Amino acid sequence: MDNKTAITALAALAQESRLAAFRLLVQTGPEGLAASKIAEQLAVAPSALSFHMKELSHAGLVTARSEGRFVIYSANFDRMNGLIGFLTENCCGGNVCSPVQECCPGTEEK
Numbered sequence: 001m002d003n004k005t006a007i008t009a010l011a012a013l014a015q016e017s018r019l020a021a022f023r024l025l026v027q028t029g030p031e032g033l034a035a036s037k038i039a040e041q042l043a044v045a046p047s048a049l050s051f052h053m054k055e056l057s058h059a060g061l062v063t064a065r066s067e068g069r070f071v072i073y074s075a076n077f078d079r080m081n082g083l084i085g086f087l088t089e090n091c092c093g094g095n096v097c098s099p100v101q102e103c104c105p106g107t108e109e110k
Contacts, residue, residue, distance in 0.1 A: 001082045001083065001085070001086040005060070005082075006083060006086045006087070008058070008059045008060075009059045009061055009079065010082050010083075011059070012055045012056050012058070012059035012061055013056075013059075013061070015052070015055075017042065017044055017048065017049075017052050018052045018055055018056055019047055020042050021038055021042060021044075021053065021062075021073075022050055022056055022062065022071075024038060024041060024042065024063055025038075025062060025073060025074060025075040026075045026080070027076075028074075028075075030074055030075075030077070031072075031074070032063075032065075032072045032073050032074030033073060033074075034070040034071065034072055034073075035049060035053065035070070035071045035072075035073060036070070038053075038073060039103065040077065049080065049082075053073055056073075057073075057087070059079075060076055060079045061079055061080065062074060062075055062076055063076050063100065070083070088103060
């Protein structure tokens with residue numbers, strides 16, 4: 001990840017409703033949630049939610065797909081892990097200082 005991509009992602013998350021929506025989608029997992037359910041759970045007006053989801057989508061942090069009349073949003077875990085990696089890549093002078101484990105929903109450790 002480059003600086004510009006990281007700044008875009010961080011800027012998208014630097015707003016209370018967007019951060020709450022992204023965290024909700026991370027908790028939900030890869031199946032995602034309908035926009036109406038996100039708005040309901042966060043007590044955000046649908047028009048405001050649409051604006052916030054557009055910003056998160058532009059930053060590559062969420063993806064949208066249509067299922068009938070509904071728009072389903074999901075967290076982009078690859079982008080999230082990339083951002084976390086970018087932020088910590090020089091941690092401890094480049095030495096691994098803690099176990100690194102990427103979030104990969106839907107896979108179980110054996």
